[in-house]
Amino acid sequence: MMFNFDISVKKTVGKVSLGVVLGATCLFNASIAVASEVNVYSSRQPFLIKPMFDAFTRETGIKVNSVFAKTGLVERLQTEGANSPADLIFTVDIGRLDAALRAGVTQSVNSEILDSVVPAEFRDPDGHWFGLTNRARIIVTSNERMQKDDISSYEDLAKPEFAGRICTRSGKHTYMVALVASVIAHAGEDAARQWLSGVKDNLARKPQGNDRAQVKAIASGECDVAIINSYYMGAMANDEEQSEWANSVDIVFPNQDDRGTHMNISGMSLTKNAPNKDNAIKLMEFLAGDLAQAMYAEQNHEYPVNPAVPASGLLRSWGEFKADTLPLSEIAKHRATATKMADEVNYDG
Ligand code: FE
Numbered sequence: 236m237m238f239n240f241d242i243s244v245k246k247t248v249g250k251v252s253l254g255v256v257l258g259a260t261c262l263f264n265a266s267i268a269v270a271s272e273v274n275v276y277s278s279r280q281p282f283l284i285k286p287m288f289d290a291f292t293r294e295t296g297i298k299v300n301s302v303f304a305k306t307g308l309v310e311r312l313q314t315e316g317a318n319s320p321a322d323l324i325f326t327v328d329i330g331r332l333d334a335a336l337r338a339g340v341t342q343s344v345n346s347e348i349l350d351s352v353v354p355a356e357f358r359d360p361d362g363h364w365f366g367l368t369n370r371a372r373i374i375v376t377s378n379e380r381m382q383k384d385d386i387s388s389y390e391d392l393a394k395p396e397f398a399g400r401i402c403t404r405s406g407k408h409t410y411m412v413a414l415v416a417s418v419i420a421h422a423g424e425d426a427a428r429q430w431l432s433g434v435k436d437n438l439a440r441k442p443q444g445n446d447r448a449q450v451k452a453i454a455s456g457e458c459d460v461a462i463i464n465s466y467y468m469g470a471m472a473n474d475e476e477q478s479e480w481a482n483s484v485d486i487v488f489p490n491q492d493d494r495g496t497h498m499n500i501s502g503m504s505l506t507k508n509a510p511n512k513d514n515a516i517k518l519m520e521f522l523a524g525d526l527a528q529a530m531y532a533e534q535n536h537e538y539p540v541n542p543a544v545p546a547s548g549l550l551r552s553w554g555e556f557k558a559d560t561l562p563l564s565e566i567a568k569h570r571a572t573a574t575k576m577a578d579e580v581n582y583d584g
């Protein structure tokens with residue numbers, strides 16, 4: 236936990252009680268006191284979001300209390316029910332945003348600002364979640380053992396010539412599930428199954444580890460090709476031990492000649508029972524704005540979701556690319572099938 240939530244909640248209750256005790260003339264003041272905060276549950280690491288929250292507080296005077304929990308946000312909201320102090324949840328990946336929606340712990344937000352700056356493919360059509368940053372699911376290839384144009388699409392990964400040369404994390408991980416769901420959305424279930432089975436046949440080893448571990452395996456010569464989220468290239472480049480992993484690969488933005496590279500998001504949702512709803516929507520709109528977008532995307536080497544905000548210098552150095560514009564809400568519909576498919580082709584076996 237990043238800050239002590241109990242304390243801030245008690246403080247709020249204290250202000251309300253004071254207003255009630257002092258009588259009606261003070262109620263307005265009391266409501267201002269109550270209205271001056273917003274509570275966030277986040278699975279994003281504090282260092283990524285705290286700077287934007289501080290900027291928001293400086294601009295609006297509204298205090299942001301945040302609780303960090305790597306997992307279990309939805310379960311926590313369900314347990315707390317109507318008593319939950321949380322106004323907003325922050326998490327990564329369409330899978331987790333979609334899970335929160337399906338669990339019934341979010342509510343619709345109708346904001347002209349959000350609808351105008353967050354592209355339609357990166358927000359729920361009913362306003363239950365909005366993307367804040369983008370990540371591309373890129374292919375990286377050994378710069379020693381592969382030519383730059385050997386692979387140009389996700390489909391190429393299933394070609395027999397790459398037998399024993401590909402490394403990925405588990406087919407059940409939410410990043411892989413979203414990618415497979417996007418292939419299903421574009422090519423249909425049968426073609427997607429055939430493709431995933433082909434990729435599985437080409438694996439150099441049983442799926443294991445996180446995205447960075449796949450790049451490490453390329454650096455050590457265990458495999459030649461991996462699928463990872465783009466921001467890990469930035470994170471590894473800035474890490475003393477891992478920079479040599481990053482330096483061992485070239486970046487491929489897949490499917491530039493057709494549908495574009497699969498994109499995912501980090502995002503936010505307004506909770507169903509948000510006690511500080513107006514402040515929460517103000518924070519959502521602030522985070523989609525120019526200042527916060529530039530800060531947020533740079534912190535984690537992600538792309539700003541707001542197309543008016545330029546990416547960081549490092550990301551621009553990777554070059555421009557065509558992104559898949561199929562809405563994530565459509566891709567999310569195929570997640571269950573994608574998860575099942577990983578079992579059907581025994582991807583992790
Ligand atoms: Fe990640």
